[in-house]
Amino acid sequence: MKKILLLWLATLISCSEANPYLDKIKAKVKEDAMGVELNYKNISFQWVDTLTVEKQTTKLSAQFDAGINTILDVPYYSEDMLTKKKLIKLRGFENRVRNKPKGYKNYEEFAFANREASSFISSLCDQFEETDRLLGDWNILERGNLSLIKNATWYYEREDKYEGRSLFDWSLITNMVEELEKLQSEKDVLSKKNPNEVIEYKALNVYNINNPMLNSAKQEVEKHFIFDKDLNIIRTED
Secondary structure, rough: OOOHHHHHHHHHHOOOOOOOOOOOOHHHHHOOOOOOOOOEEEEEEEEEEEEEHHHHHHHHHHHHHHHHHHOOOOHHHOOOOOOHHHHHHHHHHHHHOOOOOOOOHHHHHHHHHOOOOOHHHHHHHHHHHHHHHHHHOOOOOHHHOOOHHHHHHHHHHHHHHHHHHOOOHHHHHHHHHHHHHHHHHHHHHHHHOOOEEEEEEEEEEEEEEEEHHHEEEEEEEEEEEEEEEOOOOEEOOO
């Protein structure tokens, strides 16, 4: 499919008296130069790549898997460490270290009865409920489940704060999870599209300019121009 699309673009150009995309490139070069006229002169132009939905999905999946593997390489999140038994233990931390409030069988019961008493108690109850959901779905959780990682991280941070220690920089995990959630969201959007749909075209253009930083000396430039599916330039790459 990629070769067919590139061939179609090449045919379109060859059937024209002039390359219809060079004017767009010339305008982009001037725009990037803050409107300074650089006397753009084309030397060569060729289409070199096509990014389809399928190809982008594969790329995002590879990035996602690499991120998950990085987190699972941290001992606290390894499959051997973060077991169902471990999650249950993390959930029970407050009951173990807190004195039983008067009138309640444990701190958890107190927390749910006073959920709006503080932001901490409210957050604690939210985490308890998330843990219970995860435990209920344990046998169907995928490897590197992001909700499980977030839930465990909350407890790890809580224990560190309570004990006045810092076993790990948990913000690294939190930030990674946020990026992985963005990747997953992108993948979800792409999954609803035709895998052969074009996202971007990449062209390689070699051209001359008169560089004002070099006293208007002639300079040869080689740059990639990225076009959207409607063949409008959206960015450049060296």
